[in-house]
Amino acid sequence: MDNIIAKVYAKAVLSRGDFEDFYSKLLILSSAFGSSKFLDILNSYDIKQEQKLNFLFSLVDNPTQAFKNFIALIVSNSRENLIPQITKELSEQKALKDNIFLGKIYSKEALSEYEIKNLEDKLSQKFNAKIRLDSKINDNDGVKISLDTLGYEISFSMQNLKAKMNEYILKAI
Numbered sequence: 001m002d003n004i005i006a007k008v009y010a011k012a013v014l015s016r017g018d019f020e021d022f023y024s025k026l027l028i029l030s031s032a033f034g035s036s037k038f039l040d041i042l043n044s045y046d047i048k049q050e051q052k053l054n055f056l057f058s059l060v061d062n063p064t065q066a067f068k069n070f071i072a073l074i075v076s077n078s079r080e081n082l083i084p085q086i087t088k089e090l091s092e093q094k095a096l097k098d099n100i101f102l103g104k105i106y107s108k109e110a111l112s113e114y115e116i117k118n119l120e121d122k123l124s125q126k127f128n129a130k131i132r133l134d135s136k137i138n139d140n141d142g143v144k145i146s147l148d149t150l151g152y153e154i155s156f157s158m159q160n161l162k163a164k165m166n167e168y169i170l171k172a173i
Helices: 002-014 019-032 036-041 049-058 066-077 080-095 113-127 158-172
Strands: 102-105 130-137 141-145 153-158
Touching: 002 066, 019 066, 019 080, 036 049, 036 080, 049 066, 066 080, 066 130, 080 102, 080 130, 102 113, 113 130, 113 141
Parallel strands: 102 130
Antiparallel strands: 102 141, 141 153
16 A cells, blocks of 8 residues: 555656656655664654654755655655655656666676676667666575566576486486
């Protein structure tokens, strides 16, 4: 349900002429959600909505009246915890608008910048779009590339390769 509500707020921001300004300020607010003290202040029942609103305004430089009204609407509906989701939705919509797609590479070891860049270039050519990949470390022996927004996933594992080689050898005998 929260995701749907975040999409509604994001849609309202997307249609604005000053989208970039809103987006940059929302990124600043979203980064604050990583702090437990920030969350304690935001979730405290002892702090009034007006104080929470002023606290949020204090985190951004020169908030416009339109931005203040937007944040006031979020706070008055007690949805300030949706700010990271709204920002995430905005970043996804912005990427779609700019024909940039975000994906993840899962591997056992960290990939070099050159390897990531090479994969980005090849996938960009394949999909005729700009692809950005984020490297994640996991416990599997293979490599998996996932582009959720495009519905594309490819994986390569040594276990699969060995199994297919064994199968091929057994068929040849």
